[in-house]
Amino acid sequence: MSLDELCATVGAADVVIDPARMAAYQFDWARVPGAGMPCAVVRPRTAAQVQAAVRWAASHGIPVVPRGAGTGLAGGASAIEGGLTISLEKMTAIKIDPATRTAVVEPGALNAAVKRAAAAEGLWYPPDPSSFEICSIGGNIATNAGGLCCVKYGVTTDYVLGLDVVLADGRLITLGGKRIKDVAGLSLMKLFVGSEGTLGIVTRVILRLLPEPPPASTLVAVFPTARAAAEAVVEMGRTIRASLVEFMDGRAINIVEDYTAMGLDRSAGGLLVIQSDAPGAACAQEMQRIEAVCLAVGCSEVYRTDDPQEGEAFLSARRAFFPASERLGSLLIEDVGVPVPTLPDLLDGISEIAARHDTDIPVVAHAGDGNTHPNLIFDGADPAARERAEAAFEEIMQLAIDLGGTITGEHGVGRAKIGALGAQLGPDVMEVTRAIKAALDPQGILNPGSGI
Known part of the structure; x- marks a missing residue:
């Protein structure tokens, strides 16, 4: 394994290898015990850099932990000892399309920033986690975040029309688009929403927007x-x-x-x-x-x-x-x-x-x-x-x-609840889940120990 190769492939300016600086990327807000020190933290600005980082990790069998704003509450972004953390914090572009009532957003954009950009066009992005001012859209996608108004307006998945996703082998796939109805093929897009970085890394999102509601x-x-x-x-x-x-x-x-x-x-x-x-x-x-x-x-x-x-x-x-x-x-x-x-x-x-x-x-x-x-x-x-x-x-x-409920409504399984997942899903569903994981990530390098 050569970090020089990683720096050359991704660009040295966007790779952090200093342990003192990498310490800030070890935990998310939950601070679940057991986080390790990554071998490097990549902070890409483009999807191509994400692809390059994932290909490098795959070639060396190194686990990859995708990371948003670090506000997660289940340890889903905890770093793995010797693994590669990919922080999407620099990918923050937002473009509002009023004609289609959509927002094209990079994963590092904050939920609050998307709300502000939509409001400037008289539109509204409903999902509102309590941490909406500091959490990222990529993290919201990873956990299918909800929030205060989801009782009427639904959760993140209800507003996702399209995704660009880097797979475990470095391929970039595009799912969905700026269209409301689309039943062509399997609903792969919904598979990635809520998958906690275990199936792929989201690099672009198309979000559905609504007209602003009346004052409450x-x-x-x-x-x-x-x-x-x-x-x-x-x-x-x-x-x-x-x-x-x-x-x-x-x-x-x-x-x-x-x-x-x-x-x-x-x-x-x-x-x-x-x-x-x-x-x-x-x-x-x-x-x-x-x-x-x-x-x-x-x-x-x-x-x-x-x-x-x-x-x-x-x-x-x-x-x-x-x-x-x-x-x-x-x-x-x-x-x-x-x-x-x-x-x-x-x-x-x-x-x-x-x-x-x-x-x-x-x-x-x-x-x-x-x-x-x-x-x-x-x-x-x-x-x-x-x-x-x-x-x-x-x-x-x-x-x-x-009581017929769930171990997690919106925070995700992460590492904090991985031991209880089987009790809720049962052996047959766990077997199917692991089969999907193995099909998309045969090496098991994407966020191992979290979410699945």
Whole structure:
């Protein structure tokens, strides 16, 4: 293996081999233990450079870890000892086509940058992870990211019309295009969305855009218990299609209030932030129906506003949960989802697991689609505390599976949850999954140990 050959092939200016600089590329936000030091980090500016780097790695049998902005929450971008990390951070081009309502985007472009570019043309890119200001489109593609508004508008895959992908042998393939309907051939494009860099490296994306929605109205409902808030979500889901339904349990409320001092009700057992962007008078009617549901279930306080800035202030509290939790200790970040009718049982089960394992587990959720984010907070310097947290982590995933749910709704399997994947999918699906992986990556060099 010659790094000189890599530098000559890719271009020395875009290859990092200094260990001090490469240390910044070892972990993603989750900091899953076990990350190694790569032999090099390639920061390509073109698809051709990605191809050259992958061909070099394939010729030497070196594992390749694709990396976006490093905001992943499952360890999917953790570096492999002696492997090659390919960071797409320099590939940030965005081009909006108003006529087809599409955006042609390179993988390093931030989600927020795509939103701004679309808004300048009166258009909207809906997927909005809580980290939308700092996460990249390539990472969103890798994990099929969702976010706050996906309860009404769907997740990343619903907006992907085309992909350019570098395969494990260095070939570049183009899938899809600027067309809404296309059933020619197998749906290979959907195979790559959510594959966590295990099947190929995305170098260009065509995203579907929507017209900007009307300004949203916001309702905040305070409940005596987390279960009561979840029961309101279940009841709303029967007949109401809100554009956003977010949940915070009592512990999460207090953590965020300690961090932001926004005046949140510390005595609440659960809080819902709900929005409607229905047009015209339909918005007020929908909000009235939502309020009636919350009151019928037993909420203690309801606040409504049509002011977009006030509404965003409440959402900022929900988005602040992760940085607020990070200050309190080491974290294991869950991402389990269940069918909405079983959401109350999931929350009760998480509370029981937290008590039994003596672990602090506040919960926030994209409640409208049953996707919860329990954060397990513990003292990382205490081996016993870590052991309890890891046991609770495993039990929460099994609880979600038992309720007909999933171990990950939007963060991906990564390295953090790879051991639980078989429990959800079963042996037959795992066999098919591995066969697809072997067909596209026979050497097994693309992000091994993550996602599959």
